[in-house]
Amino acid sequence: MPTDVITAVDETAANILLARSEAALGTRTAADSTSFGPFGLSWSASANLTGGVMSFVAPGTVAVDDIAVNYNLSLKLTLDLSFLDFCLPRICIPTPFGDLCTPKICLHFPTITVPLSFSGTAIVSADFGLSAALVSGDWVVSIVIQQVRKLDVGLAATALVTAIGAAVVAALAAVPFIGPLLALAAGVILAAFGVAALTGLLDDIVNLFLAGLSIELARRPQVVVLPANGPNDPPVPFTVTALAAEVQSTDEDELVLSADM
Template sequence: MPDIVAAIDETAANVIVPRTISALPATSRSGMASLGPVSLSWSATGVLSGGIVDLIPPPVDVIRVGSLRVDYTLNLTLSLDLSFLNFCLPQVCVTIPFIGRVCTPRICITFPKISVPVSHSSSITAAMDLRLATTLNAGVWEVNAVIVGVPTLVLGPAATALLAAVGAAVTTALLVVPFIGPLLALASSIIFGTITLANILGLLGPIVTAFVAGLRVPIYQQPQMFEVLPPAPLDPAVLVRLDSVIAALDGSAGEDELVISVDISP
C-alpha cells in the first residue's frame, strides 16, 4: 500500500484543471503548409481557457477537456505564382513597297511570384485529450497532464472569417501588380477557385492540433525531500523523502477519480 494517497473527483477536477489551463502562458508555433495549390508559411500565438473535464479511466485513460476555448492570432504568408497570367502581344507583319516585309517586335509580359501577408485573430472551441505523466526533475516530483490529442474542433465561423481575410489580402496585393488591372477579375476568379472553405478547414485543423500538442498542464509539484516540520530554535527541520509518485485515473470505487499515490521514507 502507498504511504499517502490523495484523490480528486470530477467535481474538483472541473475546478482545478480549467483554472490551471487558463493560467498557462501564451504559446507560439510556426510551420509550413499549403492552401490548395498555394504554399504558405505560418506562425500562431494563442491561449487556452475554460473547459469541462471528464475523467476517463483505463483502457481509454485520458482526461478529456471539452468546450475548451482557444483564442489565437495567425500570421500567414502566401506565395502566389502569377505566371498563369503571362501573355504575349501578337506580332503583326506587313509588306511595304520597296522595303519588303516588316514585322512589329514580339512583346511578352510576365508576372512575378508575390508574397501576400495575412493576419487573422479569432477563437475556436475544441475538445482535447490529456494523459498523466510523472517525472522527477532536478529533485522535484512533477505530475503533468499532457495534451495528446484533439478529438473535436469547431472551426466553422473562424474558417469563414479566415477565408474572407485571405480574399481581401490577395485582392489588395493584386491591385499593385503592374498591368494586372484588366486581368484582376480573371486572376481573382482563378486563385479563389482553388481556395475553398474545405481548404481553410484543412489548414486550421492541423495548425491548431500542432499548436496545442504536447502542452503540459501542471497537476502536482513537490520537492523529493519534503519538509514535514520547519526548523525550530533547537531542532533541525524534519524531512521525509518521496521515493515514488504515481498518478493515475481510477474508476474502481464507482466514481471516476484522479489518484496520486506517494511512497515515503525517513
C-alpha cells in the first residue's frame, strides 16, 4: 500500500542549502568570440556563484536575489591597424631632362594581438522553478533558472575599458613608426571598445553562465532502509516511487516535498 510522506523546508533552512549547493556547483567555464568594428575579441572565462537570498513565491517559484557571479576573463584582442596605412606624397622637380621625382613610400601597419586578463563580479537576481527528478538511483531536488530579473555588472565595464586602453597603448608603442599616430590609433580603438559596448559584452558573458543553470538543493537515495531495531525487527527497505516539490504558503512560505513510498 503506498505511503505518503511529507516534509517541509523553510526559507532559513533553504538558504543554508543554497550556500552549500553553490560551493558544490564549483566553477563553470565558457568561451566565445565577437567583433567590435574592424577589431576582434576572443575570450575564455570561468565563474562561480556565491551569496544570494532565497525566498519562496507560491505555488512554484523560488526567487533568489543578489547572487554574486565572480568571473575571471582571459581576453585576446585582434587589432587590424590597416586604417593607419598611408603613403608619402611624391615631389617632382621639372628639369630639362624630365621630371625628377621622389620615390613612392608607403607605410603598411600590421594586425597585432593584445592579451589581457580581467576579473570582476556581477550581481544577479533571478526566478527559479522547482524540479524533482530520479537520477541514477537518487531523487534530486533542484531549482532551475526561469528568468533573470536584474543583472548588474557595476563599474566593471569602465574598469575593463581602462585596462584595454593601457594594454593597447603598450602594444602600439612597440609598433615601428607609429609614434606620431599613437593617439589617433588609441582613440579609434577605444571608441570601438567603449563602456556601452563592454557592458553589453559582460552582460552576455554572465548570461552564458546563467543559461540553463540548475542548482541542486538535495539528493536522497530512491531506496531508504530503516535500520534494525533488535533481532526481531530487521532492516526494512522502502522505495520512493514518486517525489514532488512545490512552494506552499500557510503561516509562512515553505518548500514542501511529498513522497510516495
